[in-house]
Amino acid sequence: MLSPAPQAKILVVEDETIVARDIHAQLLEMGYNPVGHATQGEEAIVMVADLLPDLVLMDIQLAGVMDGIAAAQIIRDRYALPVVFLTAYAADDVLARAKLTEPFGYILKPFSERELRTVLEMALFKYQADAKLQATVLHTQAILDNMADGVITINTHGIVESYNLAASTIFGYTPDEVIGHNISMLMPEPYRSEHDHYLQHFRNTGEARIVGVARELEGRRQDGSVFPMSLTVSRIERGQQITFIGLIRDVTQHRLDMEEIRRLAFYDPLTGLPNRRLLLDRLKQAMVTSSRTGQHGALMFLDLDHFKLLNDSLGHDVGDILLQQVATRLTSCVREGDSVARLGGDEFVVLLEALSVHDHEAATQAEAIANKILDHLGRPYQLRANNYTSTPSIGIVVFLEDSETMDELIKKADVAMYQAKAAGRNTTRFFDPAMQAAAATYSELEKDLRNGLANQEFVLHYQVQVKVDNNKLHEPTITGVEALVRWNSGSRGMVPPAQFIQLAEETGMILPLGQWVLETACAQLVEWAKSPRTANWTMAVNVSASQFAKADFVTNVYSALEKTGARPELLKLELTESMLVVDIEEIILKMNAIRARGVSFSLDDFGTGYSSLSYLKRLPLTQLKIDRSFVRDVLTDPSDAVIARTIVALGHSLGLKVIAEGVETEGQRDFLTGIGVDAHQGYLFGKPVGVDALHTL
Structure with missing residues (x-):
């Protein structure tokens, strides 16, 4: 922390x-100097002039005529001080x-001391960094002022006062045609309108934004x-007269040269x-x-199989047409963010990024793209008057x-490619035999999972939730x-959820599986309704x-409720925090309808995600579930104990029940019961x- x-x-x-008074005490505790307290916007402006603080902590809703936003704008324009809003x-x-006032921070009430400290530190740091950057810019200006390029000077109304020969060469006007006229004659839209705005702003405020x-x-x-x-503007003052100096360079040829240099240096001229x-x-x-994300690549x-035969029979120019078409098809096969390169001849490389963190899943993802490439590159080509079929071998x-x-990776991929050729061409091989086996195993698991759904091999297990009295x-x-869903596979036996839930998500099979779970759970509620012991179980x-x-x-x-006749008040849907990140308004609509x-509704694994408290109070929840990761060490890790207490207090303050999962010892039970x-x-x-x-429990 700063x-x-x-x-x-x-x-x-x-x-x-x-x-x-509370903020004053917090500031003192954090090592700041609260130099004053204002209750109105007008009073704040006066105190800024007298006290010259380093930062203003501004409430938006203030007593008096002027609110905090209006006061902040005046303080920024006059004194260029950082303002952090409270509201x-x-x-x-x-x-x-x-x-519009370009504040340095924004804090919603109520806020914690940690939030206040973080925002203030970042605001002060940004303000100091901006000041250092401005000093660097001023130093650069002095260097740019001496460049031997087109030089044009104008007054504060944009009227050209001088115009050298280099500028005449660039723009095609003689000095007599320009001097005494507005500089906007040398600008196309929208730059012309922007320039007029800059000058008007300078005349009103004295602030030269583009200098x-x-x-x-x-x-x-x-x-x-x-x-x-390119344009660099500097400013000089002689007495009361202000002049702006523009240093201009035509960069047309420079851009063309740089683009050509980059193209020759980094791109294949045949395929692009x-x-x-x-x-x-x-x-x-x-x-x-x-290394940073933990994701595989x-x-x-x-x-290309038999490419030499094509070159020898139809000529290199026809071979080049094939290479260009292969490049186009390869590019269409990969995802945004992946790369396709040509090393030379008929050798291409595809770089895949952001694959799964699990090696077998990453191998499956890579194999899926490779299969797509095999399919696309195996389709017929039209090479001038010739119909031609080509296939690739992929390592x-x-x-x-x-x-x-990097060299080791390329060599391994090359070796795997030759293994693909040895296997009969038009196929894919992984360098690592274990990885090859993992990909095959994962594909087999997907097939079995589909069969499991079709053959109704899934069952529900149930874990009890209990109420514990302190006495x-x-x-x-x-x-x-x-x-909790379990897969009793006919060929694999009982398969742990960790081995098939993620695959079900990736393949879309989670949708029919999830609906089956929902309907089966509702049907069980109906069965339990027949016994007084279980009739009110949720x-x-x-x-x-x-x-x-x-x-x-x-x-x-x-549909699940109507189909089974289950009592809706006994059904509780568990959502995770990660589901609340996208389109919160749509989520709230769905939850309210249900x-x-x-x-x-219960919010599962609470405390491990990124849910906003401002959203949390809008969700029609009835329960928070403390994640097992906090429960596990609640007796040995003071931080986990504090988190557990905080979740209980937060949940109760919002009118929610709180349940703890992963309770395995009597000590955990006693502590959690004790905190409510x-x-x-x-x-x-x-x-x-x-x-x-x-x-039997």
């Missing part, structure tokens, strides 16, 4: 005395107005043609694909990215991080269960992100079991 500027002076503008309002129109900033824009010659140019040099650069970056080396090496050199810790009461059902995202999810929930039928957890789930009370075994 350290606060030593005794940074902060002016607090807040019309609520208690809040201001209890997050309305779009308020945010839009606040953004010292090198820009590339377009100029307009006498013949009306438009050309790219990256060449070996650019490929190595991208591979290096891909390995660095893999893959390198494919492919060679693949999957990599993680930078454990191998009867050893006499828990079962209040419900969580339904049923928690996990919902996948792809399931919930479907437009017909609400309809599917209604909640209207009586179905409740409403329900428990874990091996201490029962493992997930089939419905028959459940009744």
Whole structure:
């Protein structure tokens, strides 16, 4: 974390005395110097002039005529000081107005000391960094002022005062045709209008926004043609007279030269694909990215089968046409962010990035793209008057991080490619035999999973959820269960969820599987309704992100209830925090529609995701579930204990029940019960079991 500027002076503008006093105390605790307190915008402007603080902490809603946004704009324009807004309002129109003042931070009330500290430190750091950057720009200006390029000087109204021969050559006007006229005659739109605005702003405020900033824009010659140019503006003052100096260079040829240099250096002239040099650069970056993210990458080396025979029979010019068409097809086969390169001859390389963190999944993803390439490149080509069929042989090496050199990876992919040729061509081979086996195993698992769905090989196990009384810790009461899907494969036996849930997500099979789980769980509720012991048990059902995202999810929930006759108030759908990241408004609409039928919602794995508290209070939840990762060490890790207490307090403050999962010891049970957890789930009370075994608990 950044350290606060030593005794940074902060002016607090807040019309609520208690809040201001609390902020004052927090600032002192953090090592800042709260130099003053204002309650009105007008008062704040006066105090800024007198106290010259380093930062202003500004409430938006203030007493008096002027609100915090208006006061902030004046403070910024006059004194260029950083302002951080405090507000209890997050309305779009308020945010839009606040953004116009270019604040250095924005904090929604109520806020924690950590949030306040972070925003203040970042605001002060950014302000200091901006000041250093401005000093660097001024130094650069002095150098640019002496460039021997086109030089034009203008006054504050944009009238040209001098115009050298180099400028005359660039624009095609003589000095007599330009001097005394507005500089806008040398500018096409939209630059002409922008320039008039800059000058008007300078005359009104004295602020010259474009001074010292090198820009590339377009100029307009006498013949009306438009050309790219670089422009640097500096400012000199002689007494009360201000003059702007523009240093201009026509960069047309420079751009053409640089583009040609880059093309020759990094791209294959025949196909337009990256060449070996650019490929190595991208591979290096891909390995660095893999180290940072933990995701695998893959390198494919492919060679066209019998390409030499084509060259020898129809000529190299026809062979070149094939290479160009192959390049086009290859590019269409890969994802955005992947790379296709030509090394030379008929050798191509495909670089895949951001594959799965799991090696077998990464191999499966790479194999899927390789199969797509085999299909596309195996289709007929039209080579002038000739119909021609070509196939590739592809070698693949999957990599993680930078454990191998780039040359080693290319060599391994090359070796795997020759293994593909030896296997009969028009096929794919992995360099690593284990990886090849993993890909085959994963493909076989996908096939078995589809058969399992068709053959109804899935069953539900149930793990009890209990209520524990502080006075009867050893006499828990079962209040419900969580339904957990299991795969009893005819060929594999009982398959753990970790081995098939992710695959079901990737292949879309989670949709029919999830609906089956929902309907089966509802049917079990109906069965339990026949027994007084189980009639009021609740049923928690996990919902996948792809399931919930479907437009017909609400309809599917209604259908499961109507089809089975289950009581909606006993059904509890468990969502994860990661599902709340995208399109929160659509999520709330769906949840409200389902909640209207009586179905409740629980937020699973709470504390491990990124849910915003502002969204959390809008969601129609009834329960938070403390993730097992916090429960596991709650007796030995003070941080986990604090997190557990915080989740309980937060949940209860929002009117929600709180359940803890992963409770395995009596010590965990006693601690969690003591801090107010409403329900428990874990091996201490029962493992997930089939419905028959459940009744023996």
